[in-house]
Amino acid sequence: MKKKVTVGSVLSQIFLVFWLLLCLFPLYWLLCFSLKDTNEILGGNLIGLPTQWLFSNYASAWGTGDTISLFLFNSVIDTATTLFLTSLFGFMCAYGLLRMRWKGQKAVMTYIMLGMMIPMHAALYPLTQTLLPLTKTHWALIIPYTAFNIPITILILSGFITNIPYEMEEAACIDGSGIFRTAFTIILPMMIPAIATAAIFVFLQVWNELLLATVLSSGKVRTLTVGIQQMSGQYQTDYGSMGAALVIATLPTLVLYMCMSSQVQKSLIAGAVKG
Secondary structure, three states: OOOOOOHHHHHHHHHHHHHHHHHHHHHHHHHHHHOOOHHHHHOOOOOOOOOOOOOHHHHHHHHOOOOHHHHHHHHHHHHHHHHHHHHHHHHHHHHHHHOOOOOOHHHHHHHHHHHHHOOHHHHHHHHHHHHHHHOOOOHHHHHHHHHHHHHHHHHHHHHHHOOOOHHHHHHHHHOOOOHHHHHHHHHHHHOHHHHHHHHHHHHHHHHOOOHHHHHHOOHHHOOHHHHHHOOEOOOOEOHHHHHHHHHHHHHHHHHHHHHHHHHHHHHHHHHHOOO
16 A cells, blocks of 8 residues: 655655755765865855865875874774773773662762763863873873763663663572673673763764863874864965865764664663663
């Protein structure tokens, strides 16, 4: 039986196509921007296709001065380490706070959640004083990134872990499994979708962060956002190469989301069903 076409369905499809084009436009604009020269960009051709497709902008951005490749490598190290530590500590904290019973449990949970009320940049001065000796190492950024993203990770994981039945842990305990084995071999595999969701939130926070990266990183450990900012000169700026660097910085975000989008959907579906 053919589905009846109504005016409402046609209008909804038109709206969805328009919304799709609206969402894809920034990517189109950035890609075209990265393939133009400065004269064309400043000459008024901001939206149209390039008159000359300058793929050399990518080679220029990748290999001039303190190269974007070095900054990209630093950002990958900082972000990957932060994601690993945040996921590990966040899972351990969520399991200890929600699956175990001990005195002061709710007070500790409330105290950790209060950390979400403090913006990362509000603690800039004490962080600078504390982490100043580490500014030429990756730990100057990894430590605050991990600390400030643990509360949101626990919050995301807590909505998922409460739906896991206690009978699974009881059965594991009867079979002789300890707390750590139960947590990491039984509970952790079931929480992969929730961890993937939290990882995307943390990734966006860390990968695009600029203020702390500007203050707490120096020398050869500067991140990609700092490197792109430094491409803007006082008297002259190569906007084409800067656009190419922005494309390079955007690609990991798109790749990560495409790889983890199915896990995010599983997490949302699982969190929406009780029992």
